[in-house]
Amino acid sequence: MNGSTDELATLETPSGKGAGDENFPVGSFLLPRRLRPHVTRYYAFARAIDDIADNPTLAAEEKVARLEAFAAAIHGKVSSAGLEKATRLRESLLVTKVPLRHASDLTVAFIQDARKGRYADWAELMGYCENSANPVGRYLLALHGETDAAAYAASDALCSALQVLNHLQDCGDDYRSLDRVYLPQDWIAAEGARTEDLAGPALTPTLRRVLDRCLAAADALIAEARPLAGLLRPRRLAMESAAIWRIARRLSALLKARDPLARRVQLSKARFLACGLGGAAAALLRLAEGRRP
Numbered sequence: 001m002n003g004s005t006d007e008l009a010t011l012e013t014p015s016g017k018g019a020g021d022e023n024f025p026v027g028s029f030l031l032p033r034r035l036r037p038h039v040t041r042y043y044a045f046a047r048a049i050d051d052i053a054d055n056p057t058l059a060a061e062e063k064v065a066r067l068e069a070f071a072a073a074i075h076g077k078v079s080s081a082g083l084e085k086a087t088r089l090r091e092s093l094l095v096t097k098v099p100l101r102h103a104s105d106l107t108v109a110f111i112q113d114a115r116k117g118r119y120a121d122w123a124e125l126m127g128y129c130e131n132s133a134n135p136v137g138r139y140l141l142a143l144h145g146e147t148d149a150a151a152y153a154a155s156d157a158l159c160s161a162l163q164v165l166n167h168l169q170d171c172g173d174d175y176r177s178l179d180r181v182y183l184p185q186d187w188i189a190a191e192g193a194r195t196e197d198l199a200g201p202a203l204t205p206t207l208r209r210v211l212d213r214c215l216a217a218a219d220a221l222i223a224e225a226r227p228l229a230g231l232l233r234p235r236r237l238a239m240e241s242a243a244i245w246r247i248a249r250r251l252s253a254l255l256k257a258r259d260p261l262a263r264r265v266q267l268s269k270a271r272f273l274a275c276g277l278g279g280a281a282a283a284l285l286r287l288a289e290g291r292r293p
Helices: 036-053 060-074 084-096 101-115 122-132 134-143 149-169 171-178 185-190 195-199 205-225 235-257 269-290
Strands: none
Touching: 036 060, 036 084, 036 101, 036 134, 060 084, 060 101, 084 101, 101 122, 101 134, 122 134, 122 149, 134 149, 134 235, 149 171, 149 205, 149 235, 171 195, 185 205, 195 205, 205 235
């Protein structure tokens, strides 16, 4: 990509995915109305760069060039046609005083996606989540003015867990479409599994054991994230985080019981809503109890 106007105008490669495809309520009614437009800009930026990274027709270095352009726009180094979502998010970040890195760190992860398709172990996968998922939670905390280090640690755990659950939901499609495998390679070897079996119609017993190890590790992260709602000062953000925590816990349970190669595992709309409302109600109850003498 040489940066011509015509090329910049077609930087995005929309996948058609939207907020309804996510495991968390984007721009939720639980968040303050005044902040929802900013969250929407953040999501639009994240969706655009994620679609670039996941486009099966683009060469790796073409993806990298486009993603680097989005990162440069966030930092105000370039403003061109095709980068409007980055430019609008930069304006939002400056107005709300949210650190720019909570957006540009996402491009680091997606550039890694363009160049890397295997992860040696759980620690390496968590390093990827540090940039691919955790900035989302950090963005929401910063947007609400949260500074508590314990809240950031709990948020990181929840975001990493959600990222792993999403990887498990999409493990077959990621392998078939992008030759990308997020299952730790050492766990695959230890269980006697074969990466190639991800292209099959159903999990083999050995792959099932690998997924179960991932789910056990994700459950540990979910447990680590449990205090998050109680650590947050803004009531609506506490309700939102409690809702997302319940969604993560329920999705983990479904993935233990179902086969993501045979059929996509996801929460029904009714279950998604029930988790959201239940989490919000639980957060309100804890807040009310916390105020009693």
